[in-house]
Amino acid sequence: MYRRGFTFLNHAFVLCFFLCLPLLFCAVNVWGPSLAVDPRVLRPFAFLGGYWLAFFHYSAYAGILYLVLRVVGLLGGNGAFWQQAYTLYAKAAFVAVMAILVYGAWNALHPVVRTMEHDTGKHLSQPVKIVLVTDIHLGSLFGRQYAAELTALINRQNADVVLFGGDQVDNDLGYLLREKSYEPLRNIKSKHGVYAILGNHDHFSGRVQEELELFRSVGFHMLVDEAVDLPCGVHLAGLEDFRSEPRNPYLEKLAGTDPGKVNILLEHQPRRFLEAEKAGYDLYMAGHTHGGQQAPLNLVTKRMYLLDYGNKKFGNMMGITSCGYGLWGSPVRIGSTPEIVVITIK
Known part of the structure; x- marks a missing residue:
């Protein structure tokens, strides 16, 4: 969905980065406690993996709506109008999810x-x-x-x-x-x-x-x-x-x-x-x-x-x-x- 809206996400490096984030989340939480490494060194990776989890969570909701849009577009002929609609939705979804993450990250650190x-x-x-x-x-x-x-x-x-x-x-x-x-x-x-x-x-x-x-x-x-x-x-x-x-x-x-x-x-x-x-x-x-x-x-x-x-x-x-x-x-x-x-x- 997001690659539809932003061409730079089609780069293999970006794809590999996103694929590594869930592995990073698991590594920090599963293997991290037993590693002989200062937790302050691992903490940035824990935050990065945690932000991925929230990004995935809200992207899943956006993805469901995207699938609904694609089905409606398919029934509507899947023409140029719908192609543009898919792209605009993908961009809007990415911006919305990132805005949610920024607010949620700030909110989480201000008790x-x-x-x-x-x-x-x-x-x-x-x-x-x-x-x-x-x-x-x-x-x-x-x-x-x-x-x-x-x-x-x-x-x-x-x-x-x-x-x-x-x-x-x-x-x-x-x-x-x-x-x-x-x-x-x-x-x-x-x-x-x-x-x-x-x-x-x-x-x-x-x-x-x-x-x-x-x-x-x-x-x-x-x-x-x-x-x-x-x-x-x-x-x-x-x-x-x-x-x-x-x-x-x-x-x-x-x-x-x-x-x-x-x-x-x-x-x-x-x-x-x-x-x-x-x-x-x-x-x-x-x-x-x-x-x-x-x-x-x-x-x-x-x-x-x-x-x-x-x-x-x-x-x-x-x-x-x-x-x-x-x-x-x-x-x-x-x-x-x-x-x-x-x-x-x-």
Whole structure:
């Protein structure tokens, strides 16, 4: 399609370059973690491969419309008018896809702070400010500098409690261990501590215990089917990822029994709103969805989850799903913006 619109794309060198991009994407994500190479050297290749993935994604939609145009043109005689129409469409599609990529690439690197307040009715002695951070995906795309910028953003919120909602690691610990990209997170300032759970990506490499120790070494309290009572009047429970424990008996077992405390459940995948409300939790926090990351994939996540993004009341419980701070695969966001969520509970 694109070669129809731009003759320079017919050159063999350009064709080989585009054919190599999917191989580059696979190489960085599959073999990269085990290579004895500084991740900062591989990162430009990870970005290039990621941009290819987004380019291919949106080009596929353009290609479908192009095929429809060709069929209509064929039925219309396929004359000079249609030949010109094919060429103009190909050019317009290329410009449109590139514009989407440029905007999405910029959007992916400019996180925002989403704020909200929630009255739990528990009459806390004073408001509690919670910072929720999910899906940071440290790895091939984002490393030490990224973690340092996140730490600075969190510290500007003056949090009472900081919660990490899983997927701290992208696919493999190799990049983290070589770059030590988790180390800047030790500088997070939180009055009552930093707590984290595991996500599906944290299990991909099969080195869960090693990851737990890494993050504990920088001051994280890892909650894997565990609960803790905080001095600010909060009972916090953290569940193992749904993929590892789809029928988790700890959801009910870990629910707090003190009616004066705010009962919070932290889980990576937003799948158990109704069960959490029934168990007596006041807040349910999750991530995982990335808000679809690249529209129109958000239409898929909306069908998959009761709440794929935002906040919504479920009976007496407030459900919160973040679209996450990080990304998977492609450093392009369309239809969602990377975020941390600041929740002030009363």
